[in-house]
Amino acid sequence: MSSANAGEPPTPEERRMPRFVVKTARELNMEVYRRRIRSAPPVLNENLPRRVSDLGMLAAIGGTYAMFFAMLWFGFLGALMIVSLVVDVPVLAIVALVFALFGLAPLGQGFAEGIRSVRMLRKGFLTWAWVHDVKPQTIVIESSRDNGEDRITTYDLTFMYMSPSGQLLMAELNVRSSSPVTDEELELLLCDPDRPSQVLFADLLPGGLRIDAHGQVSSAPTRTLLGILTLAAALIAAAVCACVPVMLLLQ
Secondary structure, X not given: OOOOOOEOOOOHXXXXXXXXXXXXXXXXXXXXXXXXXXXXXXXXXXXXXOOOOHHHHHHHHHOOHHHHHHHHHHHHHHHHHHHHHHXXXXXXXXXXXXXXXXXXXXXXXXXHHHHHHHHHHHHOEEEEEEEEEEEEEEEEEEOOHHHOEEEEEEEEEEEXXXXXXXOEEEEEEEEOOOHHHOOOOOEXXXXXXOOOOOEEEHHHOHHHEEEOXXXXXXXXXXXXXXXXXXXXXXXXXXXXXXXXXXXXXXX
């Protein structure tokens, strides 16, 4: 789950604008938001906490980007360790084990993000958000392949939403893909009742979890299965990385 910095402090662009221009822009955005929300379907926040199945929780953990990376990381190093066991090269397994330790970070991050997403789904305040600005951010990474470059693009979103107390907040959020949360005039948003700055777009829930404006939780079977398989593969590969060095020491 991502968090947004919500509240009244101005954005970097607004700091470079005259004060009266900033006020006018905010007032216009607030008016547009209020006009759109008047015609939006009502949002229901009853029957809390919402029910999420155990499989849904596991799928949410496995459906995070961090867990997918952990699966690839441990999978490659686990295969390398098995090769070292077959060809009897203990040094190769030790080197792979050192690199495998770095995989604990994304593994733990995947668990943390998945659990936070499920908690937000169960107890979060549903509201409508209006994304009124999208700015791509491209990171250039040098690649060893033909002296080329790899480009990773993320998107900075600026949006408005209503807090549980009825306050209209503006927030910024960086996401890997903007299309799921910009394809409609208003987007469903989950907001932490205790910390309104902690938000999660409903269309960005991991592991195929879904929620509608009535607070009904469901899941996409294909993505749920994919999330569970990703989690299982990551844990099995991590177990291989832990067991192979022990087997080599016992030989």
